[in-house]
Amino acid sequence: MSDKDKDIEILVLRHQLPLLQRQVGKPTFTDSDRAILAGLLHHLPKDRLRRLLLLVRPETVLRWHRELLRRRHAAACVPRRRGRPPTIQSIRTLALRLARENATWAYRRIHGELAALGIKVAASTVWEILREHGIPPAPERQSTTRADFLRSQAKALLACNLFEVRTLTRARLYVFAVIEHTTRHIRVLGATAHPTAEWIVQLGRNLLRDLKDASSKAKFLIPDRDSKFTATFDALMTDAGVKVVTTGIRIPRMNSLMERWIQTCRTELLDRTLIWNQSHLPHTLREYESFYNEHRPHRALEQAAPCRPLPTPITQQAQLTHLKVRRRDRLGGTLHQYQHAA
Known part of the structure; x- marks a missing residue:
């Protein structure tokens, strides 16, 4: 482009600018518009700027330029990282683990363990790590609920109870x-129409013999406050190294596992079976005891049974495509047990 062409273009643009100013209202400038105009015009003297045909006043252009320099200076002076460097994630995870596994440890005790x-x-x-994850101070974490206590002592706990069945x-x-709290293994020791303290004591002897044969490490037995659990029964258990811990008055939740099993037994068996007489009931309960211990899955055991671990998952697509599962009816079809066909 020649100088003459440039002069013509400048004159045309100058003529168009007043036309636009007369027809268009106040224009709106974006940040990029301000930066470009300020960068181009700040080199010109102020008196020269006043003679130019601009959409804004010369003072506005200079103010834009000062703002541009201020932002550039502020961005250059801000440090890349504020404060101390962040804590490594593995250290944060370890600190949280120490806090959760040790309820009595305050943050300074955890700090000492890390050191x-x-x-x-x-x-x-x-x-700060404990606060961010909502872990309260040590005094507020030291209270142990009964559920937490039972979980921590599950391997040493047994629970027992008497329940009624109508023929x-x-x-x-x-x-x-x-x-048993830890394995959910159930033992139905007996059934009678006339429960007495002597009958309970004899069943206690049978229980101790079964525990000895199974090499059980149980140290506590939780019965309710039934009068049939006499001092003789307590002395029998104490001599065998099993301490009797009686539940509170009218607090069945203190023996929740036993109460839950009784409900399960009623729902799955007794409410669906006609019990003829006293000889029929033990046979029915023995069959259900075998089913419960050897086959019935439990959520607390990750769907395993008390006496049966989970099998290895099937990974071969051919086996999953052609499943052959047969049903075994127990107690006349009241209980259904499924297994792979041979």
Whole structure:
């Protein structure tokens, strides 16, 4: 483009600018528009700017330029990272693990344990990690609920109870059962129409013999406050190294596992079976005991049974495509047990 062409273009643009100013209202400038105009025009003297045909006043252009320089200076002076560097994720995870596994440890105790492991962090950093994840101070974490206590002592706990069963002739029978907290293994020890303290003591002897044969490490037995659990029964258990811990008055939740099993037994068996007499009931309960311990899955055991671990998952697509599963009816079809066909 020649100089003459440039002069013509400039004159045309100058002529068009007043036309636009007369027909268009106040224009709106974006940040990029301000930056471009300020960058191009700040080199010109102020008196020269006043003679130019512009959409804004010269003072506005200079103000834009000062704002552009201020932002550039502010961006250059801001540090890349504010404050101390972030704590490594593995250290944060370890601090949270120590807090959850040790309810009595305050943040300074956790800080000391990390220092003993050769991990250097500030005590305030440990406090901040616990606060961010909603972990309360140690005094508020020291309270142990009964559920937490039962979980921590499950391997040493047994629970027992008597429950009533009505026969077809409306006769009352009483069943004595014991459950292990850790494995959910159930033992139905006997059924009678006339439960006495001597009968309970004899069943206690049978229970101790079964525990000895199974090499059980149970140390506590939880019965309710039934008068049939006499001092003789307590002394029998104490001599065998099993301490009797009686539940509170009218607090069935203190023996929740046993109460839950009784409900399961009623729902899955007794409410769907006609019990003829006292000889029929033990046979029915033994069959259900075998089904419960050897086949019935439990959520607390990750769907395994008390006496049967989960099998290895099937991974071959051909086996999954052609499943052959047969049903075994127990107690006349009241209970259904499924297994792969041979």
